[in-house]
Amino acid sequence: MYQIGNIYFITAIAVVGGGLFGFDISSMSAILGTNQYKCYFNQGPDGPPQCSGPRSSVQGGITAAMPGGSFLGALASGVLSDRFGRKKAIQVGAIIWCIGSIIVCASQNIGMLVVGRFINGLSVGICSAQVPVYVSELAPPSKRGRVVGSQQWAITWGILIMFYISYGCSYINGAAAFRVPWGLQMIPAIFLGFALFLTPESPRWLAKKDRWEECHNVLALVHAKGNRDAPFVLRELQEIKDMCEFERRNKDVSYFELFKPNMINRTHIGVFTQIWSQLTGMNVMMYYITYVFGMAGLTGNTNLVASSIQYVINVVMTIFALIFIDRWGRRWPLLIGGILMMTWMYANAGLLATYGSPAPPGGVDHVSEESWQISGPAAKAVIACTYLFVASYAPTWGPVSWIYPPELYPLRLRGKAVALTTSANWIFNFALSYFVPPAFVNIKWKTYIIFGVFLTAMTIHVFLCFPETAGKTLEEVEEIFLSDTKPWNTHVDFQRVVREEHGEIDPEKRLSYAHREREDSDGTGVGQHTNEIEKNEAA
Known part of the structure; x- marks a missing residue:
């Protein structure tokens, strides 16, 4: 159909x-x-x-x-x-x-x-x-x-x-x-x-039911006009797989x-x-x-x-x-x-x-x-x-x-x-x-x-x-709650997400947004990681 x-x-x-x-x-x-x-x-x-x-x-x-x-x-x-x-x-x-x-x-x-x-x-x-x-x-x-x-x-x-x-x-x-x-x-x-x-x-519900082929097809249909090999589609699919694997080790869903x-x-x-x-x-x-x-x-x-x-x-x-x-x-x-x-x-x-x-x-x-x-x-x-x-x-x-x-x-x-x-x-x-x-x-x-x-x-x-959740994938939001970031230290990075969806940032070469905010809020490693991110984004 x-x-x-x-x-x-x-x-x-x-x-x-x-x-x-x-x-x-x-x-x-x-x-x-x-x-x-x-x-x-x-x-x-x-x-x-x-x-x-x-x-x-x-x-x-x-x-x-x-x-x-x-x-x-x-x-x-x-x-x-x-x-x-x-x-x-x-x-x-x-x-x-x-x-x-x-x-x-x-x-x-x-x-x-x-x-x-x-x-x-x-x-x-x-x-x-x-x-x-x-x-x-x-x-x-x-x-x-x-x-x-x-x-x-x-x-x-x-x-x-x-x-x-x-x-x-x-x-x-x-x-x-x-x-x-x-x-x-x-x-x-x-x-x-x-x-x-x-x-x-929903592709995430399909993944939860181990219907991976259908999940991949839906992601490609909605995010890349049917292109199953689009970088954003592959990254999204991998993040869903990682999350599902983690969740299967924690099966209690009541x-x-x-x-x-x-x-x-x-x-x-x-x-x-x-x-x-x-x-x-x-x-x-x-x-x-x-x-x-x-x-x-x-x-x-x-x-x-x-x-x-x-x-x-x-x-x-x-x-x-x-x-x-x-x-x-x-x-x-x-x-x-x-x-x-x-x-x-x-x-x-x-x-x-x-x-x-x-x-x-x-x-x-x-x-x-x-x-x-x-x-x-x-x-x-x-x-x-x-x-x-x-x-x-x-x-x-x-x-x-x-x-x-x-x-x-x-x-x-x-x-x-x-x-x-x-x-x-x-x-x-x-x-x-x-x-x-x-x-x-x-x-x-x-x-x-x-x-x-x-x-x-x-x-x-x-x-x-209430922390900020805009400009993050649903999987990145999970990282924010696992960190000690204070709600008032969370911010929107809308442009980063847009560039990433269009393949302008290689997700394999960057730190997660949640990790960056965690580093910034702690005041540790800010310069090092910020420079690394900027270099990767420029590339």
């Missing part, structure tokens, strides 16, 4: 799995504010034409059902991926998504809606964990950040497309206003399931190995990358943006249009990461993004505390049982800070939280490790989805203070503990 060899086309297909998560976010955020949804799932005393919808705690449960399923799906994906392959695991996720979407589309009550969203979550958990693994194991080092970060871009496109579909359907009378978009979200999953038949399997002394540091970094990405509050902004803008006095269609601007910003600003992330690296985007988002969160808290006041009974635009309101120029400032928050997240924590974890682990553990880190993302997504509606009711503007504190803590944590 014909197989696609261009890494960008492969990525475009695979990251549709990430787009499924985006579809879910906006199908809920755009629909939960509509009168059709509120009246069909109404739990308040009001009736048509003005309904209050599910209680805030119940709406939190409806929203949280998807990340709850994603937590279990992400954990299961590690076993599924290691046994059947990265590609087949994603295809299973696509099938599960279609089943869940059918149930959601046909929901007759809140219970059925929760079950359907939970099944959808199983799919999202599998795809969100294994798509980054799949494309990171196929991509060359100089493009790895770009292609893995495309998952985040696919999520932003999924959010944007589904939001406008849901917005358009809001003009339909009756239950079709939400059943149509919930049914249409099956289309990308059907495309994903069939299109993956045209893409190759989840427990991730918590052994030699691996616990990497596990904590990967898990906290995903936890912090949730504790930024970004997905809260996505799910409940109509609540936030409702506090600022925006109602009805005005609220929905203002919310959609946030999704456009998210798509556009993510492009900068796709272009520059491999030059920027991983540490600096995480640090700068944390500082900027912290600023906007504290600003919103200050504005709401200073200029806001309790909402009248019934809340603002009936978005909750009780809420907070703000008006005038201060309300516009809240909206502006919300947009700036999204613009700060999109090129930093958004893509890097998916790029970083797959780069941290050796081959034998990568599938399970990324499954574990992604499950941390989803369990916190679950908790926050459930927590935020009651938080807006009970502690109001102080919700922003909580997220501001999280952002402060995560910025400090990144500086002290």
Whole structure:
């Protein structure tokens, strides 16, 4: 069967799995504010034409059902991926998504809606964990950040497309206003399931299964247009062989190995990358943006249009990461993004505390049982800070939280490790989805203070503990963790990797990048090894 060899086309297909998560976010955020949804799932005393919808705690449960399923799906994906392959695991996720979407589309009550969203979550958990693994194991080092970060871009496109579909359907009378978009979200999953038949399997997974001829063919197809004798292909193949030989001497591949002394540091970094990405509050902004803008006095269609601007910003600003992330690296985007988002969160808290006041009974635009309101120029400032928050997240924590974890682990553990880190993302997504509606009711503007504190803590944590992994092969990253290099002493060497991929540096005549950084950080042998490297590169 014909197989696609261009890494960008492969990525475009695979990251549709990430787009499924985006579809879910906006199908809920755009629909939960509509009168059709509120009246069909109404739990308040009001009736048509003005309904209050599910209680805030119940709406939190409806929203949280998807990340709850994603937590279990992400954990299961590690076993599924290691046994059947990265590609087949994603295809299973696509099938599960279609089943869940059918149930959601046909929901007759809140219970059925929760079950359907939970099944959808199983799919999202599998795809969100294994798509980054799949494309990171196929991509060359100089493009790895770009292609893995495309998952985040696919999520932003999924959010944007589904939001406008849901917005358009809001003009339909009756239950079709939400059943149509919930049914249409099956289309990308059907495309994903069939299109993956045209893409190759991960060469590193094939190597793990001793399918070396297929591994060599895939490396040649993706990295050298089919040339099996290309220097970079041969070097990559040899590094994979060396790593596999080392790993076969360490055969324990259970989840427990991730918590052994030699691996616990990497596990904590990967898990906290995903936890912090949730504790930024970004997905809260996505799910409940109509609540936030409702506090600022925006109602009805005005609220929905203002919310959609946030999704456009998210798509556009993510492009900068796709272009520059491999030059920027991983540490600096995480640090700068944390500082900027912290600023906007504290600003919103200050504005709401200073200029806001309790909402009248019934809340603002009936978005909750009780809420907070703000008006005038201060309300516009809240909206502006919300947009700036999204613009700060999109090129930093958004893509890097998916790029970083797959780069941290050796081959034998990568599938399970990324499954574990992604499950941390989803369990916190679950908790926050459930927590935020009651938080807006009970502690109001102080919700922003909580997220501001999280952002402060995560910025400090990144500086002290997160090493740079950009500009290195996955095998070189392994060397960094085996050395004593301090995180703040690790740097990006993007140009070196590009030259090496094009055969301008003979890999047999150079020291590894990790070894060079280890020498530099120790202050021993710097001049000797630097001169040796420069001479080899010049040759």
